[in-house]
Amino acid sequence: MNDSRPTAASLPPDCDVLVVGGGINGAGIARDLAGRGLSVVLVERDDLAAHTSSASTKLIHGGLRYLEHGEFALVRKALQEREVLLRSAPHLMRPLRFILPHDPGAGWLRPAWAIRLGLFLYDHLARRELLPGSEGVDLRRHPAGAPLQPHFTRGFAYSDGWVDDARLVVLNALGAQAAGAQILPHTECVEARCAVDHWQIRLRSTDGAATSLRARALVNAAGPWAENFLRNVARDARGDPLASRSLRLVKGSHIVVPRCFAHADAYLFQNPDRRIVFAIPYEGEFTLIGTTDVELHGDPGAARVDDDETAYLCAQASRYFRVPVTPADVRWRFCGVRPLLADDAQDPAAVTRDYRLELDRDGPPLLTVWGGKLTTFRRLAEEAADLLAPALGAARGPWTAEAVLPGGDLSDWTGRPPRSRQPQRDFDDFVRALAVRHPWLPDEVRVRWAHAYGSRISLLLGSASSVADLGERLAPGVFTAELDYLHAQEWARDGDDMLWRRSKLGLHLDGPGRARVAAWFRRRRG
Numbered sequence: 001m002n003d004s005r006p007t008a009a010s011l012p013p014d015c016d017v018l019v020v021g022g023g024i025n026g027a028g029i030a031r032d033l034a035g036r037g038l039s040v041v042l043v044e045r046d047d048l049a050a051h052t053s054s055a056s057t058k059l060i061h062g063g064l065r066y067l068e069h070g071e072f073a074l075v076r077k078a079l080q081e082r083e084v085l086l087r088s089a090p091h092l093m094r095p096l097r098f099i100l101p102h103d104p105g106a107g108w109l110r111p112a113w114a115i116r117l118g119l120f121l122y123d124h125l126a127r128r129e130l131l132p133g134s135e136g137v138d139l140r141r142h143p144a145g146a147p148l149q150p151h152f153t154r155g156f157a158y159s160d161g162w163v164d165d166a167r168l169v170v171l172n173a174l175g176a177q178a179a180g181a182q183i184l185p186h187t188e189c190v191e192a193r194c195a196v197d198h199w200q201i202r203l204r205s206t207d208g209a210a211t212s213l214r215a216r217a218l219v220n221a222a223g224p225w226a227e228n229f230l231r232n233v234a235r236d237a238r239g240d241p242l243a244s245r246s247l248r249l250v251k252g253s254h255i256v257v258p259r260c261f262a263h264a265d266a267y268l269f270q271n272p273d274r275r276i277v278f279a280i281p282y283e284g285e286f287t288l289i290g291t292t293d294v295e296l297h298g299d300p301g302a303a304r305v306d307d308d309e310t311a312y313l314c315a316q317a318s319r320y321f322r323v324p325v326t327p328a329d330v331r332w333r334f335c336g337v338r339p340l341l342a343d344d345a346q347d348p349a350a351v352t353r354d355y356r357l358e359l360d361r362d363g364p365p366l367l368t369v370w371g372g373k374l375t376t377f378r379r380l381a382e383e384a385a386d387l388l389a390p391a392l393g394a395a396r397g398p399w400t401a402e403a404v405l406p407g408g409d410l411s412d413w414t415g416r417p418p419r420s421r422q423p424q425r426d427f428d429d430f431v432r433a434l435a436v437r438h439p440w441l442p443d444e445v446r447v448r449w450a451h452a453y454g455s456r457i458s459l460l461l462g463s464a465s466s467v468a469d470l471g472e473r474l475a476p477g478v479f480t481a482e483l484d485y486l487h488a489q490e491w492a493r494d495g496d497d498m499l500w501r502r503s504k505l506g507l508h509l510d511g512p513g514r515a516r517v518a519a520w521f522r523r524r525r526g
Contacts, residue, residue, distance in 0.1 A: 006182045008043075008203045008211040015039045015182075016392050018201055018215035020189045020229060022046075023053035024165070025355075025369050026221035027172035028381035034179035035403075036385060037395035041213065042173070042181060043203060045188040047497050049169035051300065052223050054501050055336025056374050057254065057278055057290050060085050060093055060161035062125070063373070064268070065276050067118050072125065074354045078375045079126035082161050084401055085378065086130055089163075089171060089408040090423030091430070091454030095131055096162040096280070097265045099144040101152040101320060108272040112154075119158055129421060134158035147261040149322055157265075162280070165374055166501040167452060170490050172377075174406040185491050192218055192234045194363045217365040217388055224249055224300035224339045226368055237363065245341075245358070245370065249297070253305040253335040254290030255313050256282060256507065260321055269320050277316045283504050286331065289313050300337040309335075332507055341371045355380050359387045407454025430454075440466050445477050452503060460485040474520060475513030478505060483520055494521045 019030045022044025030042040044050070062079035063071070086093050102112055110118075119134035137155045139145030145152065173183045184205075191202040201213040222229045230244040260279060267279040275293065282288035292309045310327050318324040341356060355372035357380070359365060367388055372380050382398050389397075402419065409418040410426050413433040420426055431450050438446070438461065449457050460482060464470055471480030486492035486502050495518030499506035506514060 006184060008184055008187050008205050008209060011041060011182060011184075011203075011211060011213055012039075013212075014198075014214045014216075015041045016215070017041070017217045017219060017388065018043065018189070018192075018199065018213065019219040019221055020192075020233075021219075021221035021223055021225075021369075022048040022169070022173070022183075022185055023051065023221065023223050024049070024169050024172065024374055024377045025223070025372050025380055026219070027169050027176060028377045029219055029221055029369075029384045030181050030183070031172045031176035031179065032381040032385040032398075032400055033388065033394075034176045034181035035396065035399050036389050038389070038392055040176065040181040041215070042176065042183050043187040043189050044185045046186065047493070047501060048173055048183075048185050048491060049166040049501055052336040052338065053169050053374070054166035055252070055254070055334050056165045057252075058162055058165050058280070058282075058288070059096075059278070060163050060375050062122060062160065062375070064118060064122055064158070067121055071354065072121075074376075075122070076125040077379060078373070079122070079128075081375050081379055082126075083128065083130045085163070085375070086161055087419040087423055088378075088403065089168070089405040089454065090410065090427040091407055091451055092167055092171065092405070093161055093163040094424060094427075096160055097132075098158055098160060098268050098278075099137065099139075099142070099155055099265050100158070100268045100270070101139060101148055101155040103152055103154075105151070108274075109270050115156055119156060122158060130423065131159035131161075143263040144261070144265050144267070147322060148320055152320065162266075163374070164452070164504075168374075168377075168405075170502065171405040171407065174490070175403075178406065183491065186493065189229075189233060193239070194234075194236045194366075196237075196363070198364050199366075215364075216392060217367070219384065219388070220366065220368040223369075224337045226339060226370060230368065234366065242360075242366070247370065248340045249295070249300055250338045250340055251294045251296045251303050251335050252291035252338055253294070253309040253313070254288060254333065255305070255310055255330045256286050256288050256332040256334075257325055257329040258287070258331065259285055260287040260317070260323070260325065267320065269316060271316045271319070277313060279317055279320075283507055286507060289317050289325070292335075296337055300339075303335050303337050305333040305335045339371060357384055357387060361391075365391055407456040410455055412455065438464075442467065442477065445479075448477065448503075449482070456489075459489060474516040475505075475509045478509070478513070478517065480520065483517070483524075487521070487524055492521070493525060494518065497521075 016038040017040045019026050019042040030040050034040045062075045066075050123133040137157050139155050177183050186206040188204050190204045193200040199215045199218045204210045220229050227244050227247045230242045234242045269277045280288045314325045356370040358368045404418045410430045414426050414429045492498045492502050
């Protein structure tokens with residue numbers, strides 16, 4: 001499989017827009033702008049989704065708890081986006097039902113009337129077609145009651161969505177590339193100097209190679225490093241740092257433990273400190289529990305899950321589950337740093353998750369993205385493109401609301417047009433059609449690849465007609481054909497890229513299996 005990835009040295013000398021930051025917002029903006037006919041270059045110092053955008057709770061949700069803080073506009077915007085996203089990539093996203101246990105005897109739980117009111121608003125703030133509304137549940141009869149402590153006899157159920165966050169970033173980067181954008185991970189913007197009608201850019205790749213570029217507009221989508229970019233990288237015509245507002249960095253940590261329950265629903269747990277914790281089915285064999293809200297000072301890249309956070313998440317889950325969760329159960333833990341707009345809230349959990357787009361027109365355009373959340377990335381990208389496109393002479397207007405992400409068009413497999421009103425049915429039919437066309441593909445590989453790659457699985461399979469055609473088997477369910485594809489098509493360059501971001505195989509493979517994958521990438525890099 002040919003490696004068609006560009007390098008900094010192969011870039012043309014000019015582009016319309018340079019996007020700095022390869023997280024979900026940067027990738028989404030690059031895709032939207034490229035689809036409007038503009039020449040776009042995206043650079044990311046590390047791997048795509050290497051930081052916050054691969055360390056979320058993996059939810060496409062309105063944010064039920066944000067209603068308590070009066071953020072009705074944010075919740076409505078996020079609720080509107082849920083179904084737009086679910087239709088855009090039925091292989092990658094799916095509806096998820098949440099169970100909210102309630103015990104009237106626990107004084108620290110929100111009262112039932114408040115929960116009912118919140119769920120009523122959640123159901124009606126935006127139109128729903130795919131997701132069922134909320135309801136009360138009898139946990140003595142509902143399957144979700146069995147893993148819980150016996151005093152939880154009543155509860156509530158509501159719907160949101162789940163997504164593989166790191167793969168969502170990659171799909172947006174693939175969509176941007178398909179529209180003509182140049183995507184350069186492992187390439188840092190080390191200087192951006194404002195000139196009369198353009199930005200003079202210096203880029204440096206991780207191998208030390210440097211190049212220069214002129215961009216008519218600059219997008220700062222550096223996430224937790226957005227403030228640092230303006231203070232230390234971007235310069236005005238005199239060479240002075242650009243003025244910046246402040247970000248408030250909040251660390252959200254998660255733990256992954258062996259499966260705590262066998263059913264397909266997730267839980268939302270209320271805690272005595274008024275925070276909430278999710279417990280979500282994860283990767284078949286595990287439960288994902290998160291998250292915390294801890295103020296962070298210092299380098300976001302150095303953030304780690306500490307033992308106190310692990311103990312906190314275990315303790316909160318153990319308030320609800322019959323079988324306690326302990327730190328010894330933890331198989332993996334990860335954290336992301338949320339770049340939130342600084343405000344006067346004392347509690348980090350109360351800091352707004354909404355975003356702000358700041359366009360500086362004093363000279364060539366500079367657009368800075370402040371804040372944001374996974375669910376609203378597409379809307380954020382559309383609004384960002386709406387701000388930039390007119391001045392750059394874009395040939396096309398907004399387009400992503402009715403588009404599918406790469407791999408999301410299953411019509412050749414299902415016989416139905418994309419973006420249907422039943423995306424889950426479309427995906428199930430796709431998996432069945434895949435089994436008919438490629439009956440030799442092992443079941444566990446077929447299902448995993450179907451979720452990860454959707455209709456792009458044809459690129460991975462190529463002309464393969466047997467398991468032997470998939471190349472060397474490096475570990476159970478892992479063949480070199482997949483690594484070839486990820487390296488050539490999805491910018492994966494080392495074991496971590498493949499094991500923890502392009503997939504979560506790092507959870508499933510043993511040490512020798514992970515080492516063989518890492519060694520394959522080392523050999524490929526030469």
